[in-house]
Ligand SMILES: NC(=O)C1=CN([C@@H]2O[C@H](COP(=O)(O)OP(=O)(O)OC[C@H]3O[C@@H](n4cnc5c(N)ncnc54)[C@H](OP(=O)(O)O)[C@@H]3O)[C@@H](O)[C@H]2O)[C@@H](O)CC1
């Protein structure tokens with residue numbers, strides 16, 4: 001199952017828990033009276049039920065347990081599978097006498113022999129349960145741990161990972177040396193960031209979440225503003241058509257165009273804005289580009305913009321209620337001035353591509369502008385590092401989430417840090433990780449379409465964090481619906497199909 005299909009799961013909850021907040025949720029639930037071993041019983045049962053679902057007829061299962069509570073879940077799963085007449089063998093990394101707390105209790109409840117990982121021949125089994133490390137992974141794998149992970153990966157069996165594939169950081173998706181390549185992962189209470197962040201996300205396989213008795217109120221209590229992007233997160237905030245809507249109530253997006261050899265990007269953005277539902281979309285273009293646009297455009301309108309004064313004149317019309325600047329606009333002072341003019345007019349803006357690169361080396365000038373108006377910036381990694389070049393010392397060692405958060409706070413803007421695992425960060429500290437990214441989007445111009453789509457949602461009055469999150473998800477969903485052969489032009493044209501599927505009017 002792909003990440004996108006995970007997000008399409010109706011039961012999908014958008015709250016993600018960091019490793020620390022999951023630990024807090026465990027502790028709180030235990031303090032409310034649920035013994036830790038009971039949570040572990042539920043976790044182990046969830047894993048055993050996944051195996052019974054994949055293999056309804058009995059099969060040979062190897063459970064590889066680590067030295068902590070992840071291993072504890074493994075012992076429970078082993079016992080439940082045995083009780084259901086599965087052929088089960090348990091291998092332990094380390095020695096049973098060193099097990100502590102709930103894991104020791106879980107091991108006690110496994111009355112059968114325990115083997116050491118070195119003794120096991122993986123060829124004898126149909127499925128391997130990876131219960132080596134979960135939330136407690138705290139250093140790179142080496143020695144016997146690394147060896148067993150490599151053997152599990154080489155065996156070519158069905159692999160069900162407990163909580164997260166061993167070797168992946170639950171907070172960042174980073175891999176310390178090596179990680180288990182799972183075919184399925186069963187996690188508990190809520191998804192974790194590491195399930196969706198690369199490189200780890202590629203190791204997760206089909207992902208499911210099991211209720212282990214941690215209440216939604218407890219999850220909410222420990223939640224630190226991390227979300228998984230999917231319709232559940234923004235569907236209610238999407239603009240809806242009402243009886244009596246007219247084109248101006250649906251908003252008027254303005255897209256600024258570059259010069260004669262660089263007009264396509266603005267048209268892609270404009271088409272994205274129109275298809276996502278803006279009532280009107282206008283391109284403002286330098287005089288040399290006007291004839292080219294005029295020969296290409298139909299529903300999208302066109303204005304001539306020879307100077308910043310012309311732009312000031314255009315946006316004096318208050319009905320332009322969102323502006324997209326950047327796609328192929330040109331790098332330099334001229335672009336900085338255009339951004340300043342739109343900020344002065346107080347319109348929500350999307351700053352992409354050249355509008356960001358134009359501020360490389362003058363980040364503080366950009367920050368003074370972006371803090372003044374509702375802004376979404378949409379850098380890919382290259383644009384991000386060009387822009388934040390002087391902050392490299394601070395950013396060193398930051399995860400992608402931390403970088404996006406830092407930028408959102410610095411610029412007082414919503415940051416869309418693009419890539420396979422696009423992250424959307426709000427200036428108030430909330431962060432949303434996209435879940436349906438697809439390499440189909442790795443083709444020229446799709447970023448321009450995304451900038452336009454965000455602008456189209458802003459024009460319809462959606463707030464920036466939700467608008468950016470919705471646009472990122474719908475953008476990838478459009479690409480998935482089109483499939484192989486996708487080029488940027490196809491993304492806006494697939495939007496009606498996607499919007500229809502998600503019951504968006
Ligand atoms: N009540 C609860 O809390 C519940 C928890 N639940 C489950 O518990 C899991 C978290 O358990 P956990 O905190 O015990 O951590 P876990 O992932 O088992 O690893 C810790 C051990 O691994 C070791 N170790 C670490 N890195 C290593 C390395 N690279 N190479 C070698 N060793 C390494 C580390 O060693 P140490 O640092 O102590 O030397 C320690 O011994 C969570 O993912 C979920 O599955 C569920 O049952 C629901 C209820």
Ligand SMILES: Nc1ncnc2c1ncn2[C@@H]1O[C@H](COP(=O)(O)OP(=O)(O)O)[C@@H](O)[C@H]1O
Pocket residue numbers: 353380418419420421422437438439440441442443444445446447448449450
């Ligand atoms: N491998 C990938 N997986 C998922 N999404 C990708 C991948 N490569 C690119 N994308 C997406 O495609 C878009 C490309 O945007 P950008 O880099 O600005 O390109 P352009 O400037 O050509 O429009 C972004 O939305 C990005 O997240």
Ligand SMILES: [K+]
Pocket residue numbers: 070130131132133134161162163164165166
């Ligand atoms: K694991």
